[in-house]
Amino acid sequence: MDLEQLHSRLEWLDEERRKDRTILVSLEERLKGVAGELTHLQAQLKAMEDSLAAPSSLAERLTQFEQTLAQQRIESGRQVAELEKQVEALRTTEATHYAELDGVRKSIAQQLRKSLDARSLRHELQARVEEEERLQRELVELKQKVEAIAQAQEEMGRTQQVIEEGQRQGTARLTDLQGDILATRKRLDSVRETITLNTDAMRRLESRLNELLASEAERRQAQTEFLENQARWQVERERIWKEWEQHFEALTRQSGELEAQLRAWEVAQRAVKRAQETYEEILQKFERRIHEMVEMQRLAEDRARQEWAAFRAEDQKRWANYTLAQEETLNDLRSEIERLETRLAAVEDLAQTQQDILLQTKEANEQMLHALLAQIHDLLSAYERILGVIQPGHQAT
Known part of the structure; x- marks a missing residue:
């Protein structure tokens, strides 16, 4: 592998490093997007928990919440799987880069060995020059050979200059390669740090998902307890409502009985009034009759006193007859x-009986009204206790 191929390979490695950096940036953006989606999911969870305070349309909201949570869970799982695949691809790419760097190191070692061979060649040339000088001192007489050797020496000098120039260029390229290797190592370190950060972000994401699942389990448990x-x-409300219906039915029956008793009492009262009116009429008749009798008695006494003198003069027989007649009249x-x-005593007894009936009816009605008021008071107390039980339950919810 020559220097141009090594240079092209280094450029290709730089290009791959830039691609890896772009991929890492996109992964960071995806992680930020996942964090944003988790924040949005938390906001949705908070909004749904707030909406659960209202009892209306609870089943529909719970269904929507479970569907949204399932979609978010599927989306989060898919994104986590994609991130794991991308991280695995990055690890594979990193291993490939390490292998290529090993190849570059081997190529550099070969170039260094070639440079060492050039140095040994220079030493050999120096030895040859010394040998030629020795031969020139020994073969002074051979001018033609000396000139040829001089030309050869000049050629060897030019060759040595070319070799030295190549060595300098190789040294410069070696220095550049060492700088590139250092830069590549720095880039690899930055890639390792980025991968470490991505791994930490994935762990945080997994912990956050676990917390979310735990909070979801707690929410489901709280929801189950709330529904229970x-x-x-x-x-309890149905039982109390049935008791109220029974009490209301009893009250209705008692009200019907009370109305019937009130109607009977009104009938009895009207009968008593009629009896009282009859009694008063009889009393008035008795009084008129007594007044008439008293007046008749007074008239009779007056007449008797007026006729007493005449009667005293009459004989004893007429007086006796008159006395007998008066006694019969009396x-x-x-x-x-x-x-x-x-008859008046019978009427008074009847009036007393009617008064006793009225008093008994009045006492019975008062007792029934007191019992009815006590039942109503008990119902109101039970209703207030029920409201006191239900309202703290709603407040706790």
């Missing part, structure tokens, strides 16, 4: 009064 709590609360009046008093 909602199911338990729904069962007996009739007394019997009529007793009969009226009996």
